[in-house]
Amino acid sequence: MKKMDSTKRYEILRERMGNGDVDRRTFVGLLGAAGITAGVSGGVMVGMAQEARAAGSTLNFEGWGGVVSEALRKNAFDPYEAATGNTVVDSTFGGETEVLTKIKAAGNTDGHNILHSSGVSWYQRWVDAGYGSELNEANIPNLANVMDAIIKPFRAITPNSLSAVPYDYGTTGIAYNTNYVSKEEAEALGANLLLKKELKGKIGGWADAANRAWYGALQSDQDPNNIQDWDAVWEKAREHRDLVLKYWNSGAELMDLLAKEEIYVTEAWSGRVAALQEQGHPIAYMDPKNGLAWMESMFVLKGSPMAEAEELLNFMLDPATSIAVAEGQKYPSSLDPNKVAMTDVIKALPAYDPTGTLQGLVFRDAVTWNPLEKEYTKAWNRVAKGG
Amino acid sequence: MRGSGPAIDTRPWLLLTPALLSIAALVVVPMSFILVYSFYENIDLAVDRVAFQFSNWRELLDDNYYHVAIWKTLRLSVIVTVLAAVLGYIPAYFIAMTKFRQRWLLLLLLILPFWVSFIIRTLSWIHILGNQGALNGLFQWLGLIDAPLSMMYSETTVIIGFLHVFLPYMILNVYVSLDGIDDNLEPAARTLGATPWQAFREVTLPLSLPGLAAGCLLVFVLTGGSYVTPLILGGPNDYLFGNLIHDAVVSELNWPMGATLSFTLLVLLGLVVVIYSRFMGLNQLSKAFR
Numbered sequence: 001m002k003k004m005d006s007t008k009r010y011e012i013l014r015e016r017m018g019n020g021d022v023d024r025r026t027f028v029g030l031l032g033a034a035g036i037t038a039g040v041s042g043g044v045m046v047g048m049a050q051e052a053r054a055a056g057s058t059l060n061f062e063g064w065g066g067v068v069s070e071a072l073r074k075n076a077f078d079p080y081e082a083a084t085g086n087t088v089v090d091s092t093f094g095g096e097t098e099v100l101t102k103i104k105a106a107g108n109t110d111g112h113n114i115l116h117s118s119g120v121s122w123y124q125r126w127v128d129a130g131y132g133s134e135l136n137e138a139n140i141p142n143l144a145n146v147m148d149a150i151i152k153p154f155r156a157i158t159p160n161s162l163s164a165v166p167y168d169y170g171t172t173g174i175a176y177n178t179n180y181v182s183k184e185e186a187e188a189l190g191a192n193l194l195l196k197k198e199l200k201g202k203i204g205g206w207a208d209a210a211n212r213a214w215y216g217a218l219q220s221d222q223d224p225n226n227i228q229d230w231d232a233v234w235e236k237a238r239e240h241r242d243l244v245l246k247y248w249n250s251g252a253e254l255m256d257l258l259a260k261e262e263i264y265v266t267e268a269w270s271g272r273v274a275a276l277q278e279q280g281h282p283i284a285y286m287d288p289k290n291g292l293a294w295m296e297s298m299f300v301l302k303g304s305p306m307a308e309a310e311e312l313l314n315f316m317l318d319p320a321t322s323i324a325v326a327e328g329q330k331y332p333s334s335l336d337p338n339k340v341a342m343t344d345v346i347k348a349l350p351a352y353d354p355t356g357t358l359q360g361l362v363f364r365d366a367v368t369w370n371p372l373e374k375e376y377t378k379a380w381n382r383v384a385k386g387g
Numbered sequence: 388m389r390g391s392g393p394a395i396d397t398r399p400w401l402l403l404t405p406a407l408l409s410i411a412a413l414v415v416v417p418m419s420f421i422l423v424y425s426f427y428e429n430i431d432l433a434v435d436r437v438a439f440q441f442s443n444w445r446e447l448l449d450d451n452y453y454h455v456a457i458w459k460t461l462r463l464s465v466i467v468t469v470l471a472a473v474l475g476y477i478p479a480y481f482i483a484m485t486k487f488r489q490r491w492l493l494l495l496l497l498i499l500p501f502w503v504s505f506i507i508r509t510l511s512w513i514h515i516l517g518n519q520g521a522l523n524g525l526f527q528w529l530g531l532i533d534a535p536l537s538m539m540y541s542e543t544t545v546i547i548g549f550l551h552v553f554l555p556y557m558i559l560n561v562y563v564s565l566d567g568i569d570d571n572l573e574p575a576a577r578t579l580g581a582t583p584w585q586a587f588r589e590v591t592l593p594l595s596l597p598g599l600a601a602g603c604l605l606v607f608v609l610t611g612g613s614y615v616t617p618l619i620l621g622g623p624n625d626y627l628f629g630n631l632i633h634d635a636v637v638s639e640l641n642w643p644m645g646a647t648l649s650f651t652l653l654v655l656l657g658l659v660v661v662i663y664s665r666f667m668g669l670n671q672l673s674k675a676f677r
C-alpha cells in the first residue's frame with residue numbers, strides 16, 4: 001500500500017470534488033470527519049479542515065473598482081452567491097503590483113484568490129512568479145464560447161493548462177472634452193493632442209509606465225512594439241509632463257477629473273469614457289493610430305479553492321452574465337460574437353470587434369515589453385518627477 | 388565582595404521591560420530586516436538575490452534624483468510645521484483661555500476629524516477646491532468669477548491637505564502646555580504694568596514653548612514621512628521622499644532599493660529628532676505634559 005500523508009489525502013479528496021466525484025457538502029463533511037479524527041490524534045488535519053471549510057465558501061476577488069466593480073457585483077457576484085451559497089468578497093486594488101507586493105510580503109496568497117488581471121504581460125508575470133493555478137477546463141464549459149483569438153496568447157504562455165480565463169478587452173485611447181476640443185482637431189492631432197501647448201494645465205495622463213512609454217512611442221513616430229529610440233520616447237514623456245495637471249492612477253480618478261473638467265484631454269480607458277458619456281458628460285473618445293489595446297482575464301492564484309473558482313468563472317462566462325457585465329462595465333465581452341449574439345449596447349461599445357478575431361487591435365507584445373519593464377518603469381518614475 | 392557597592396534597583400528595568408520588548412519587536416527587529424534587505428540585489432521586478440553589496444546605497448549617494456527629493460521633503464516639512472505652529476497656536480490659546488463651561492466640547496470638536504479616515508479627509512479637498520467644488524461654486528454664486536479657478540493639484544493644496552490632517556496634533560500639544568500655566572501669572576504681569584501683548588509675549592508664550600516644540604516635532608516628522616497626501620492632492624512636481632519609497636516598492640517592485648530609501652528616511656528623521664534634542668532639549672517635551 002502506498003503511504004500517503006494527510007496533505008496528499010486532502011489534495012486527492014479535493015481533486016475528486018473538482019472532478020465531480022464528490023459534492024462539496026460531502027467533501028467538507030469528510031474533511032471535517034478527518035479533522036475530528038486527526039484532532040483527537042493530534043494531527044494537523046483540524047486546521048486544514050477549518051481552512052477548507054472557510055476557503056470552500058469564500059472567494060476573494062480583487063479588481064479595478066468603480067463602475068467595473070459595480071457591474072461585476074450586480075451582474076455576476078450577487079447572482080452567483082444567490083445560486084451557490086458561496087461568498088465573493090470583492091475589493092479594489094491599486095494595480096497588480098500592489099497585490100504582488102502584498103503576496104510577496106506575506107509569503108503566501110492567503111486572502112487573494114481571483115484577480116481582474118490586466119493583459120498578457122501580467123499573466124506571464126504571475127505564472128513566472130509561481131502563482132499560476134491549473135484550471136480544470138472541464139469545469140468551465142462556457143470557455144468554449146470565448147474567442148480563440150483572445151485565448152491564444154494565454155495558451156502560448158501556459159500550453160498545458162490555463163491559470164485564467166480571458167474576460168473582456170478594451171483600448172486605452174484619448175478622451176477629450178468636446179466643449180474645448182473639436183472632433184476634427186482631435187483626429188488631426190491624434191496622440192499629439194496630449195502635447196498641445198495651449199491646453200497646458202488641462203491635460204491629464206495615466207501614471208502607468210508602460211502606457212507612458214507606448215504613447216511616447218506614438219508621439220515620436222515609432223512602432224510601440226518595436227521601439228528603437230527610447231530617448232525620443234522619454235523626451236515626449238517629458239514634453240507631456242510639463243503640460244500635465246495630474247497623472248491619474250485609477251479609473252475612478254480618471255472619471256472624476258474628466259467629469260469635473262479639471263482636465264480636458266487625457267489618455268483614457270474606453271469603457272470609462274463610455275460610462276461618462278452615458279452620464280451625459282461632453283466627453284468624446286478616439287483611438288489614435290496604433291492606440292493601445294488590452295485584454296483582461298480573471299486570474300486564479302495558486303492556493304485558491306479551485307472547484308469554487310472554476311464554478312464562479314463558468315458562471316461569469318455564461319452568455320447572459322457576461323453580456324450583462326459587459327454592458328455594465330462598458331467593455332466588450334471576451335465571448336465570440338460568432339458564437340454568442342451580442343446586444344446592440346455591446347456592439348456600440350468602443351473597441352468592440354464584430355469579427356471575433358481582434359485583428360484590428362494592436363496589443364502590447366509581452367515578449368518585447370516584459371524584459372524591459374524594470375528598466376522603463378524606473379526611467380518613467382524619474383521622468384514623472386522632473387528627471 | 389558582598390555588600391561593597393550600592394544595591395542596584397532593578398524595579399525601573401522591570402517596569403520598562405514590556406515597553407523595551409515591544410519596541411524591540413515592533414521597531415528594532417523590523418528595521419534590522421530592512422537594513423539587511425538594503426544590501427540585497429534586485430535582479431528583475433519582484434526578483435531579489437540575497438547578497439551583501441552596496442549598489443543601492445551607492446545609487447542613493449550618487450544620484451541627484453534622491454537628493455532633490457530629500458530637499459523637497461525637508462522644505463515642505465518646514466513650511467507645514469511653521470504654518471501649523473502659527474495656525475494651531477490661536478485655537479489652542481482660545482480653548483485654553485476660554486471661560487466657556489463646556490470646554491470639553493471644543494476639545495471633542497478637535498478630535499472629531501480623527502473619526503473619519505485620513506484618506507477621506509484628504510479627498511474631501513477635491514470637493515472643496517475643485518473646479519466644481521464648494522469654493523468655486525460660492526465664488527460663482529457671488530458673481531466674483533465667471534469661470535472656475537484652478538486650485539487643485541498644486542503644492543498649495545498639498546500643504547492645505549497636510550495642515551488639515553496634522554493641525555490637531557499641534558493644537559492639542561499647545562493646548563496641554565497652555566492649560567498647565569498658572570492662571571495668575573498673566574494678571575500678575577498686568578498688575579506690574581505689562582500690556583496684554585507684553586504679558587502674552589513675555590509670560591504665556593515662553594511657558595507654552597514646550598508644547599509648541601512638541602507639536603512642531605510631531606508635525607515635522609509626520610509630514611516628512613508622508614506620501615499619500617501628495618499622491619492625492621499634488622501635481623507631477625509635488626512629491627516627497629516617501630513617494631520614492633512607494634515607487635520603489637510598489638511600482639518598480641525593487642524591495643532592496645525601497646529598503647535603502649526607507650532606512651534613509653528613518654535616519655534622516657531620527658537625525659532631526661537628535662538635532663532638535665541637542666538645541667531644544669528633549670526634556671522640554673515632557674514639560675508639555677506636566
